[in-house]
Amino acid sequence: MAEGKKILVVNGPNLNLLGTREPEIYGDKTLDDVRALLLAAAGKLGVSLDFFQSNVEGDIINYLHKNRVADGLVINPAAFTHTSIALRDAIAAIGIPAVEVHLSNIHAREEFRRVSYIAPVCIGQISGFGIQSYLLGLEALVDYLSVNLGK
Ligand code: DHK
DSSP states (O other): OOTTOEEEEEEOTTGGGTTTSSHHHHOSOOHHHHHHHHHHHHHHHTOEEEEEEOSOHHHHHHHHHHTTTSSEEEEEOGGGGGTOHHHHHHHHHHTOOEEEEESSOGGGSOGGGGOOSSGGGSSEEEESSTTHHHHHHHHHHHHHHHHTSOO
16 A cells, blocks of 8 residues: 555646646646646545646756655656756656656657656656646556555
8 A cells, every 4th residue: 555655746847837838738727736636636545745846957856856755756857858867867866666747748749759868767657648647647656656566
């Protein structure tokens, strides 16, 4: 059981604008909607969540370092997915199970979005289901924690 475990939910650049930002790609739901969706699920799953969003790469890395005692990570690295070796190294360094999530299907968009520096240091990637990607990511992570790690 993953009960009582602490999960970090991290969002990268421009996701603070979710809801108004290119809604035809990212949908009309806001980051507060994501938060509400995940909090409702966390209540049922018996896990606690800590949310963090930043447009600054170093701030995300510092947050991960500071919170490395957590049990798991759901992360939408946004554009840092395709650029940041530093963020990839941070996730590898803290060594907690991570799931990469994306609102849009990054594999069906521009060529440069098909590459993720982050995916290789994650358990897996969920992409293309709008804000449901976060919920699927959380459920997959909790399942992984209870089944694979016996937590
Ligand atoms: C969000 C972004 O901001 C983009 O830079 C990524 C991702 C895709 C998403 O779909 O959630 O390429």
